Amino acid sequence: MTELEGRVALVTGGSRGIGRGIAIELARAGAALAFTYRSSPEGAQETVKHIEEAGGRCLALACDVSDLEAVEALVAKVVQELGGLDIVVNNAGITRDQIIMRMKPEDFDAVIATNLRGTWNVCRAVTRPMMKQRRGRIINLSSVVAGMGNPGQSNYAASKGGVEALTRSLARELASRNITVNAVAPGFIETDMTAALSEDQASALLEQIPIGRLGTVGDVAHAIRFLAADAAGYITGQILHVNGGLDS
Ligand code: NAP
Numbered sequence: 001m002t003e004l005e006g007r008v009a010l011v012t013g014g015s016r017g018i019g020r021g022i023a024i025e026l027a028r029a030g031a032a033l034a035f036t037y038r039s040s041p042e043g044a045q046e047t048v049k050h051i052e053e054a055g056g057r058c059l060a061l062a063c064d065v066s067d068l069e070a071v072e073a074l075v076a077k078v079v080q081e082l083g084g085l086d087i088v089v090n091n092a093g094i095t096r097d098q099i100i101m102r103m104k105p106e107d108f109d110a111v112i113a114t115n116l117r118g119t120w121n122v123c124r125a126v127t128r129p130m131m132k133q134r135r136g137r138i139i140n141l142s143s144v145v146a147g148m149g150n151p152g153q154s155n156y157a158a159s160k161g162g163v164e165a166l167t168r169s170l171a172r173e174l175a176s177r178n179i180t181v182n183a184v185a186p187g188f189i190e191t192d193m194t195a196a197l198s199e200d201q202a203s204a205l206l207e208q209i210p211i212g213r214l215g216t217v218g219d220v221a222h223a224i225r226f227l228a229a230d231a232a233g234y235i236t237g238q239i240l241h242v243n244g245g246l247d248s
Contacts, residue, residue, distance in 0.1 A: 003229045005030035008082040010075070012036045012065050012122060013092030015043030017191035018141070021217030022089050022224050023047055027056030029225050031087060034059040034078045038092070065092045065118030068125070075125040084133055087228045088126045090119040090140040090163075095193060097152045108155040115159035116166070123170055127179070136179035137228050140167050144187045144243045160185075164239055171237030180236040184223050187243025189215040210245030 009026045013019040014035025023035045024047070033056060037044040044060040051058045059081060063074040079085050093115045096107035119140050130136030145153055146160035164183055171181040188194050188205055194214065197205065206212065223242045226232060 002028070002030035003231070004087070004225075007031045007086040007228075008034070008078065008084050009087035009089065009228065010034045010036075010078050010085060010122075010126070011089040011091055012063075012118070013038070014047050014060070015040045016047075017193065018186070018189060018217050018220050019089075019091040020047045020050070021221040022091060023058070024050050024054065024056075025218075025221035025225050026087065026089075026228060027051045027058060028054055029228070031228075032057050032082045034061060034082060036061050036063040036065070036074065036092065038062065038064050065090075065121055066113040068121045071118075071121040072125045075122075075129065079129050085126055085129050086133070086135060087137045088122060088139070089224055089228075090122050090138070092118055093141060093159075095153065095156050097156065099152055100154050103155065108158075111155040111159050112162070115156070116162040119163050120166060123166070123181075127174065130174075130179050131177045134178050136174070136177070137232075138167075138170065138174075138179065138181040139224055139227050140181070140183040142167070142183040142185040142239060144185055144241065144246055146185060148247060167239065168237045175236055178233075180227075180233065182227050182235060182237070183239045184220060184227070185239050185241050185243070186220045187215055187241075187246040189217060189220060191217065208246055209243070213244065215242060215244060 009031040011023045014023040015037035027033045063070050140163050142163045143160040145157045167183040
């Protein structure tokens with residue numbers, strides 16, 4: 001028996017990248033799975049295919065995490081269709097990079113709306129069902145740049161710093177209900193988000209990573225699987241860094 005059998009997990013932003021890897025990993029660990037996408041139904045279908053091939057069950061649902069009403073409807077549907085909700089991974093996230101003098105206020109607001117408000121929306125909506133069943137795991141995606149900062153990412157770094165503060169606060173608020181709240185802070189991972197780096201940027205980056213490579217989606221997904229399991233029940237309010245030793 002695998003460690004998440006009998007558990008229900010929801011992953012936001014599972015249509016590609018890290019979120020797809022997390023969804024597949026949690027399904028492999030035995031969880032019944034729901035995941036969301038925003039704009040790419042084709043990507044979502046690809047994730048479904050991987051999960052079904054591995055013998056898993058899953059629901060793919062369109063939902064913009066920045067819309068609280070849509071998030072509440074999403075959570076109600078997952079609870080109704082899969083019979084509960086034990087694990088939530090707030091993975092959906094965007095970047096709109098630009099130096100501050102050129103960054104438009106809309107680019108700041110959009111990143112905060114998805115990364116920070118979106119995470120808060122989902123946390124708010126899942127709290128009631130998790131409290132009712134007196135058990136829950138909330139895992140939020142932060143980033144190494146929350147701690148170290150990054151030129152051109154003032155909006156993104158601020159959103160992830162907010163996610164870390166939100167994580168610590170909710171951990172204290174929900175601990176007595178047997179709900180743990182942690183964050184995973186990846187370094188630079190091979191995905192669409194980092195494919196945008198130029199060759200020069202990529203090699204400058206590699207020089208700063210003691211392990212000498214970018215991270216993989218699997219590196220992050222394994223950390224999430226660890227925090228989602230019953231065995232991690234005494235860990236809460238923590239930020240788990242998955243960054244190859246890159247200074248945070
Ligand atoms: P990605 O490849 O760009 O994928 C982002 C996912 O989020 C997609 O599934 C996308 O759905 C979904 N999404 C975006 N906005 C959404 C919204 N408003 N509502 C619902 N879903 C939305 O990103 P990634 O690189 O896998 O990153 C995943 C998470 O890890 C993010 O939180 C990111 O900040 C964090 N992270 C990434 C890295 C890295 O190096 N890649 C490093 C540190 C942290 P659609 O495709 O359907 O639009």
